[in-house]
Amino acid sequence: MCGIVGYIGEENATPVLVNALKKLEYRGYDSAGIAVLDEEGLLVRKAKGALKFLEEKISTEIIRGSMGIGHTRWATHGEPSDINSHPHTDVAGKIAVVHNGIIENHAKLKNWLEAHGVVFRSETDTEVIAHLIDFHYNGDLLLAVEETIKRLEGSYALAVISENDPDRIVAVRKDSPLVIGAGKGENLIASDVPALIEYTRDVYYLDDREIAVLFRDHVDFYDEDGVPHSKELFHVEWDVSAAEKGGYEHFMLKEIHEQPKALIDTLRARIKTYTTKSINLEEVGFDASWADAGRVVITACGTAWHAAMVAKYAFEHFARIPTDVDIASEYRYRNPIIDPKNIFIIISQSGETADTLAAMRMAKKADQGLLR
Ligand code: GLU
Numbered sequence: 001m002c003g004i005v006g007y008i009g010e011e012n013a014t015p016v017l018v019n020a021l022k023k024l025e026y027r028g029y030d031s032a033g034i035a036v037l038d039e040e041g042l043l044v045r046k047a048k049g050a051l052k053f054l055e056e057k058i059s060t061e062i063i064r065g066s067m068g069i070g071h072t073r074w075a076t077h078g079e080p081s082d083i084n085s086h087p088h089t090d091v092a093g094k095i096a097v098v099h100n101g102i103i104e105n106h107a108k109l110k111n112w113l114e115a116h117g118v119v120f121r122s123e124t125d126t127e128v129i130a131h132l133i134d135f136h137y138n139g140d141l142l143l144a145v146e147e148t149i150k151r152l153e154g155s156y157a158l159a160v161i162s163e164n165d166p167d168r169i170v171a172v173r174k175d176s177p178l179v180i181g182a183g184k185g186e187n188l189i190a191s192d193v194p195a196l197i198e199y200t201r202d203v204y205y206l207d208d209r210e211i212a213v214l215f216r217d218h219v220d221f222y223d224e225d226g227v228p229h230s231k232e233l234f235h236v237e238w239d240v241s242a243a244e245k246g247g248y249e250h251f252m253l254k255e256i257h258e259q260p261k262a263l264i265d266t267l268r269a270r271i272k273t274y275t276t277k278s279i280n281l282e283e284v285g286f287d288a289s290w291a292d293a294g295r296v297v298i299t300a301c302g303t304a305w306h307a308a309m310v311a312k313y314a315f316e317h318f319a320r321i322p323t324d325v326d327i328a329s330e331y332r333y334r335n336p337i338i339d340p341k342n343i344f345i346i347i348s349q350s351g352e353t354a355d356t357l358a359a360m361r362m363a364k365k366a367d368q369g370l371l372r
Helices: 013-022 051-058 106-115 127-136 141-150 251-268 288-292 302-319 354-367
Strands: 003-008 031-038 041-048 067-073 095-103 154-162 169-174 179-182 187-190 202-205 211-214 219-222 271-273 296-300 323-327 343-347
Touching: 003 013, 003 095, 003 154, 003 169, 013 031, 013 051, 013 067, 013 187, 031 051, 031 095, 041 051, 041 095, 067 095, 067 154, 095 127, 106 127, 127 141, 127 154, 141 154, 141 169, 141 211, 154 354, 169 187, 187 211, 296 302, 296 354, 302 323, 302 343, 343 354
Parallel strands: 296 323, 296 343
Antiparallel strands: 003 067, 003 187, 031 041, 031 067, 095 154, 154 169, 169 211, 179 187, 179 202, 211 219
16 A cells, blocks of 8 residues: 655645645555656655655755655565655656556566666566556557556556646556545645545545546546546545544554444444344345355455454354454465355455455455356
8 A cells, every 4th residue: 555646736736745645644654755847847756764754855955846746655566765666757757657556467567668678777566657658658648548557457546747748647546546636726636535635625536447637727537448528526524633643643553542432333333232132234235144154254464364363263252153364465376265155254454455355356256156
């Protein structure tokens, strides 16, 4: 997971990008970077470590430019370092890309690009995207992005800017979140709504494989083949402070302390009466037929896997249903035997854990008889 942001408007982009990134630090904090387009061209600044190191790095210079993109990273490919930080650029440094996700076929694409003379600078999966966009660029950034995403396997939320297109940011997503904020004379991109609220409460939620082209005064939407369409604007009413740290020193501490309340809030409406002890979970598809499931299979990664281990104790102790717990990254690659009768549960704190989502898709395919 990581956080991406973008700004195009009349203001100085850099403080907006840094400020928006601060709201996304919970998504990743091993390095950060920005790319800003000013009259002289593309300027990229990146730094390993928390966002404050990037802030320190740029504090001594005046960066002008009213459009740019930014990133706060949680590395998947390539160690946290200045070079591996996003944004990544093409060889000429004219196209910049920020990416949240994993490009599964990056090694193959890298070989192909190297055979076409591209010299790579970083160890990330993301860098292939910048070079592919350059390869497909023929004066039309939207078309170059369309051609590029046809070649990408995996998950991505992308924001792309180019020196040759100083009036637009192109954004697209697949299996990673991306929200567009519609302001007055300015438009923004972020991985999550809290980063936008200070600037606008009017947002578009980008769908999978949908492309947005942000100009200063409007946003155009296209499907993956470049066919334009209109899109519904949402007004965000909810209280952002609830999504932030709520007085705790850091998010982990807040989440630990919130566990009893979160459990009570989740279950309260579903526990019909304390006397009959009946729990109603119809909305997640739980019904009496599940009594024949025979087995519960839970997949998860990291701390969610520890939560799954607790669930195993509870399921086996209270419900007497045998329960398997699997690390999702092992599960998806070990050709598991999936019985469509079983109850399959995934746990992901972010809702975006790539391996866990892949395990879920495998189980769904098995359920539809598409896997053996
Ligand atoms: N895969 C990219 C990288 O490692 C993006 C990471 C992320 O989404 O957190 O740089």
